[in-house]
Amino acid sequence: MQNYKMLLQYDGSRYNGWQKQGNTKNTIQQKLEEILSQISQKETEVFGSGRTDAGTHAWGQVANFHMQWQGSTNGLFLKINEALPEDIALLSLQKVPPRFHSRLQATAKTYVYRIWNSVIPAVFERKYVFVDKTPLDTEQMKRAAAYLLGEHDFKNFSSVKKTKKSTIRFLYHIEVVKKENEIQLIFTANGFLYNMVRILSGTLIEVGEGKRSAESIKEIFAAKSREAAGFTAPAKGLALAEVFYDKRW
Amino acid sequence: MQNYKMLLQYDGSRYNGWQKQGNTKNTIQQKLEEILSQISQKETEVFGSGRTDAGTHAWGQVANFHMQWQGSTNGLFLKINEALPEDIALLSLQKVPPRFHSRLQATAKTYVYRIWNSVIPAVFERKYVFVDKTPLDTEQMKRAAAYLLGEHDFKNFSSVKKTKKSTIRFLYHIEVVKKENEIQLIFTANGFLYNMVRILSGTLIEVGEGKRSAESIKEIFAAKSREAAGFTAPAKGLALAEVFYDKRW
Numbered sequence: 001m002q003n004y005k006m007l008l009q010y011d012g013s014r015y016n017g018w019q020k021q022g023n024t025k026n027t028i029q030q031k032l033e034e035i036l037s038q039i040s041q042k043e044t045e046v047f048g049s050g051r052t053d054a055g056t057h058a059w060g061q062v063a064n065f066h067m068q069w070q071g072s073t074n075g076l077f078l079k080i081n082e083a084l085p086e087d088i089a090l091l092s093l094q095k096v097p098p099r100f101h102s103r104l105q106a107t108a109k110t111y112v113y114r115i116w117n118s119v120i121p122a123v124f125e126r127k128y129v130f131v132d133k134t135p136l137d138t139e140q141m142k143r144a145a146a147y148l149l150g151e152h153d154f155k156n157f158s159s160v161k162k163t164k165k166s167t168i169r170f171l172y173h174i175e176v177v178k179k180e181n182e183i184q185l186i187f188t189a190n191g192f193l194y195n196m197v198r199i200l201s202g203t204l205i206e207v208g209e210g211k212r213s214a215e216s217i218k219e220i221f222a223a224k225s226r227e228a229a230g231f232t233a234p235a236k237g238l239a240l241a242e243v244f245y246d247k248r249w
Numbered sequence: 250m251q252n253y254k255m256l257l258q259y260d261g262s263r264y265n266g267w268q269k270q271g272n273t274k275n276t277i278q279q280k281l282e283e284i285l286s287q288i289s290q291k292e293t294e295v296f297g298s299g300r301t302d303a304g305t306h307a308w309g310q311v312a313n314f315h316m317q318w319q320g321s322t323n324g325l326f327l328k329i330n331e332a333l334p335e336d337i338a339l340l341s342l343q344k345v346p347p348r349f350h351s352r353l354q355a356t357a358k359t360y361v362y363r364i365w366n367s368v369i370p371a372v373f374e375r376k377y378v379f380v381d382k383t384p385l386d387t388e389q390m391k392r393a394a395a396y397l398l399g400e401h402d403f404k405n406f407s408s409v410k411k412t413k414k415s416t417i418r419f420l421y422h423i424e425v426v427k428k429e430n431e432i433q434l435i436f437t438a439n440g441f442l443y444n445m446v447r448i449l450s451g452t453l454i455e456v457g458e459g460k461r462s463a464e465s466i467k468e469i470f471a472a473k474s475r476e477a478a479g480f481t482a483p484a485k486g487l488a489l490a491e492v493f494y495d496k497r498w
Contacts, residue, residue: 089370121338123258
């Protein structure tokens with residue numbers, strides 16, 4: 001069985017997120033498994049680098065699967081793209097060693113949260129941005145972002161229920177980029193907790209609106225509960241931009 | 250009555266084009282007239298710089314209307330945007346002299362035809378591009394474009410029926426721009442005949458595919474009928490990018 005690594009792009013608008021689970025219908029993972037099982041005529045499992053929420057998009061999700069395939073890799077690449085619906089694309093397909101697992105070997109991820117900060121409607125980007133008509137103070141947002149950087153327990157910035165797993169993550173980099181009517185929040189970390197990017201984004205948006213101070217970030221880390229942090233920004237503004245691996249993969 | 254000039258953007262996907270006519274429902278013009286008549290409590294007519302076909306988009310359509318309005322221009326601007334559906338945006342609104350008419354005073358227009366030239370699906374741009382998986386030879390397309398430049402009778406590049414009106418237009422500029430998976434055809438002229446940009450684009454695409462030579466453009470001008478030219482490229486790839494006026498407007 002050959003192990004294949006996929007680089008995927010999708011518009012998450014009409015999907016219930018990446019992960020199939022229980023009775024959840026219409027997920028990206030499920031769609032891919034259907035297509036790959038159909039092509040190989042054998043039940044095929046797809047391993048994603050991580051879940052994306054219902055309505056969240058991906059510019060560069062990574063997943064892998066094992067398949068017995070006689071033809072060329074490029075032939076398989078074309079076959080998969082022909083079978084995919086128009087809101088999911090396979091950008092590239094490559095053979096990888098058997099040990100490669102897209103989630104276990106991921107070293108870091110970048111998520112981008114897109115805010116449309118204008119009274120002028122976002123005609124062409126409307127499905128991919130969160131609209132906030134209140135002018136945001138990006139200088140304050142940058143100050144707040146600086147408090148988030150580094151290794152912290154991000155439990156209060158997540159919707160994780162009680163867990164034995166560690167909620168400590170290392171946030172390597174945050175950028176607050178303003179370009180015309182749009183503000184992008186770009187987060188790179190070694191991993192993200194459930195809803196973490198959306199709560200980080202909601203919190204930074206509240207700072208930008210002047211509803212809370214940049215310094216209040218410190219209090220959130222010290223607080224006892226998730227209520228200390230900002231709102232969970234809507235899924236449609238979020239995109240998984242990139243998943244990073246060691247050079248050998 | 251004050252004359253107002255609007256700069257508009259729209260995703261034409263779900264509209265029957267710009268122009269209301271006879272029983273045609275659901276046009277952009279009609280939608281705007283409904284909203285403006287509602288705001289002013291008086292039948293209000295909207296004059297566009299020109300029609301766009303069903304399914305064609307606009308990045309910068311211009312239109313004007315006359316209205317008795319007591320409040321500020323910015324107040325009116327916000328009111329219109331709030332009433333508009335999310336696939337139409339008013340980018341700017343300004344007072345103009347009574348004599349201004351968005352069609353009669355337009356001196357030139359730029360249209361952009363977007364071709365997605367890849368076997369990788371265009372996930373996020375899929376509603377705004379024409380997909381052609383055959384690799385296009387942009388050098389030949391540029392050579393062909395050069396034959397189109399200047400003043401010509403473009404009758405054979407249009408779906409105009411017999412008409413007494415002139416079918417001579419001046420094509421000032423054509424660009425063939427390749428950027429990653431996309432090729433854009435950018436046309437600027439003093440005016441365009443019905444379906445002219447889509448037929449020019451279809452013809453250039455056929456040149457890019459090697460189905461016809463760059464030199465065949467000369468034969469199309471000399472031919473007796475529209476059949477000499479290429480196919481009418483689909484409306485969804487087309488956008489009205491800009492309408493030009495004298496400085497005084």
